[in-house]
Structure formats: structure tokens, C-alpha cells
Amino acid sequence: MSGQAADLTVAFADGTPLYLQVAQHVQKLIDDGTYPVGSLLPRESDLAEALGVSRHTIRQAISQLRQRGLLTARKGVGTRVEAPQDDWRSRFSANSRGGLFDFARATELHFKTRKTVEARGQIAAEMGVRPGRKFHYLSGPRYYAGDAKPFCVNEVYLDPRLRHVVDDIPILRVALFNLVEEATGDRVMEIQQDVRAAYMPDHVAHWLDREPGDLALKMTRRYLGSGARLLEYAVQYHPGDNFAYHTTLSSI
Amino acid sequence: MSGQAADLTVAFADGTPLYLQVAQHVQKLIDDGTYPVGSLLPRESDLAEALGVSRHTIRQAISQLRQRGLLTARKGVGTRVEAPQDDWRSRFSANSRGGLFDFARATELHFKTRKTVEARGQIAAEMGVRPGRKFHYLSGPRYYAGDAKPFCVNEVYLDPRLRHVVDDIPILRVALFNLVEEATGDRVMEIQQDVRAAYMPDHVAHWLDREPGDLALKMTRRYLGSGARLLEYAVQYHPGDNFAYHTTLSSI
DNA sequence: ATGAATTTGTACGTATGTATA
């Protein structure tokens, strides 16, 4: 039914666990169309045999991809390839709309505040770093190009060593993590995004022409490089009365 | 070090998988203070022996609780009980069709209200249907299986012709859109999801033991079948003070 | 600083259950 396992021979690198290597390998095969969206993977035991690993390891790998929404499995049927809605490459690639990349290019972030801060307490916890670590902090309103009024406020925390990346930029029109990638040579491997309800802080309310304490949607993003190193941390406040974070979860 | 496994003897119910029963059991022991926040669980092999299951099953159970942020584990140290309410630790991360599927299986939706309503005004606009269209409406709190307190409240709007699908179900343990798919033969092709900040309505606050007007995260989902037909509309309210909608945009 | 003990992580094997086609 599900056909052959194709050529799954692969030279496994060392260091990273086998099941993660398998997960990466399977995802490559999904990306290059070997396993198209909507199709069924070969069954677990076939994959195990083809890759020369145990079925247990295959299940660990599939479990990873299922947690990311890339695969779904049904008893008695098989494991289906789903549309990678939240895979960041698809959201950030040139041909997809609504991604952060396009978002950054269609808007302007006006830096109004620059200072060096220490991450403490709740901020440090949200950032996932030890309290006391220093960051270069920037903040300001973000406009749709040409608009008179900003529609949200951004805060950015950068490694102080990356300060030079933004020092000469009063108005940012591209995605900051792209600049960071260029400056460091590192690559953003993962973006962890949280969306929560919040009350609007004073400085945000001021820029957005609202009242402090108004309803707001607070989005935080942690940009992780290789080795889960935190490259950038960003916070975005949207007015709560007229903004919704929208996603489409398409299946097949 | 971490002491005895206490009296972990338990009569396992049938039906639900063993590892989920173990997860519920461990969580009870956390809730009642047997394993206080900050302490280490007995080591996996001790738990396995005490409960009369294999270490593999224990690990599956712990994995469940780790995904919910209730436990963290470190190699060479042990498995630590984390603060359950500690702010953004409780996160909702079902960001794909498969994620919603698994989410529904790990939780219980207790239907408390059933009535026929007409979509009007803002509701009709959010649903994207003409005002006056009739729907079968259900609502109630949603629990993590075994929990005493609900963590969110669900509202569901169904085509009245699909009423029989849920009429005999007091407690839902699967994804409703799956039942709808089975009943109609149609398939959910797309899920449009919005996340916004909101003030908590009265009936929601009541079930969640909060005050009306409290901060809330409101998620709405439109389940579209073939031809963009609206099969189901669902609203989910989370307490805003300790909940975040989490997405990981990974690139592997 | 070294090494032993501890504890989770990874990986293998095997068998049986259950939903689906």
C-alpha cells in the first residue's frame, strides 16, 4: 500500500541522538517531496528496517514530528503527512504571506528607547535565562509603512555583543533576526512564540494612545540559535480590543 | 535520597491506557502534597516497582506531565515537581490538526449547557455566517483527565442537524470535529484559529472560579469542510493570568 | 581531581491490544 521506503540510507552523524537524526531525515524526505503532504508514510516497521534502527526509535522520531504537527497517526491506517503550517521556514519563505519575515518588511519599527538592562525576576524567567544576565534593550512603536499611528509596540532584548548590529539603525524595516544571523554567522534554528493576554504597560499605552491597564495581546518570541542559545528575545504588544492573532491550520 | 515511594498502590480502572492512569495518579500525589513542589519524584525504577508497572510505562506517564510543564527532568539528578500555576508554565500548544486531536484525547470536556441559539451580531460576524442562522450550542469546563479543577471553558456551535452526534455524550474525550467528520462523511479541510485577549464572561468565570471581567485568552476556531462550509465553531476561554498559547517554529 | 554511585536518556527486543479497511 504505502509503497517502498524509498532510499532511506543515510550516514548518521554522531552526537545527536539517533531518534532526532531520524526525525530530521524524515522531515527532509517530506520537504523534498519524497513523502508528499497528504500521503502516508511507510509503516513504522518498514521505516525501521529501511533505516536500520528499531521500531522504537522510529516511534520516538515520529512522536517528535507529531508534536510539531507535521505528522498525524491513526490506528489501523497509518501516519499521514500534514501541511506544515507552523514550520517557520514555510512562514518565512518568500512565497508565503503573513510570516514574520514579510511582516517585518511591510512595517517599520521606530526605535525610541535604547539602554542596557539586567534580566531579573519574571522577565528572566520568561526569557529562560539566569537572572542578572545583561541585555541591550530597544523599544518603540511599529507602523504599517505610511501610517500615521502605530499599531503595536515592540521590545527587543539583544546580546550586548550584538549591539553594533542595531546601533546605527533608527528605523528597522527588516526582520531583526536576519541581521543577527548575518552578524553572528549563527542560524536561528527555532523560534518559540507565546501569546498571552495582558494589561497594557504605561510606556506601551503611551505610544499606542491608549490607557495604561487596557486589554492587550502580548506576544513573546525567543530566537534560538544552534545549541539552543538565545540570540534574541522580542516582546510585542497589540491593543486587545481590535487585534487577533490568526492562524490557519489546513489539513492536506 | 528522595525517600520511599509512599503507598502508591492503586486500583487501575480499565479503558484508559495504563500510562495515562499512572500520570493521573502521580498528579494526584502532587496535588495532595505527597510530592511537594520543588521536590524530586522517586526515581523511575522505584515508581515502576511501587506501582507494579514497567519503567517504560512510568516514563510515558512522566512524559505526559512534562509536556504540561508539571515536571522537569535532568539526567543524573531526577525528576522535579514544578509549580503548576507558576505563570506561563501552563501553556496551550495545540497548533495543528494533530495537536488538537491529541489535546482532546488528553482532556475531558464536560457539557453543562445545551440549547438552540441564533447567531446574531458580533457572534455571527466572528463565525462568518449570516445573522439568524440557528445553531446547537453546548458549553462547559474542560479538565485534564483526573484533575479536580477545569483549566479552560469551551463553547461549541454545531449545525442543528448534527445535534444527535453529541446528544448522548455528557463528557467528551475526543476531538469533536472527528465525530462530526464521521457523522457527515465530510472532512475538515481547514481550521481557522484566532487568539485574542478578552475579559472573562460571567458563566466562564463561574466555572473557572475567577471573577467576571478577569483577564482571559479567548481562542476561536472555525472548522471548515469541503467547499468552505462551516461544520463547527468553537470558542475556548483560558484564564489570562497564567496561560499562554505556545508555538514552536522550528527548522530542524 | 578522580572515581564511584546515582538517575535519567537512549536504544534495542518482544508480545499483545485495538481501530481500520
Add this chain to the structure above:
DNA sequence: TTATACATACGTACAAATTCA
């Protein structure tokens, strides 16, 4: 009814990280 394929659950062994004597 039968075959299929994932789900659950048992077992074993060793690796890797941490802690502590």
C-alpha cells in the same frame, strides 16, 4: 472475517550527566 498498522506494555542493556565521597 481477515489483514494491516499504530498503540500499549513488558523486558534488557548501556550511555551520559550529575553528585559526592
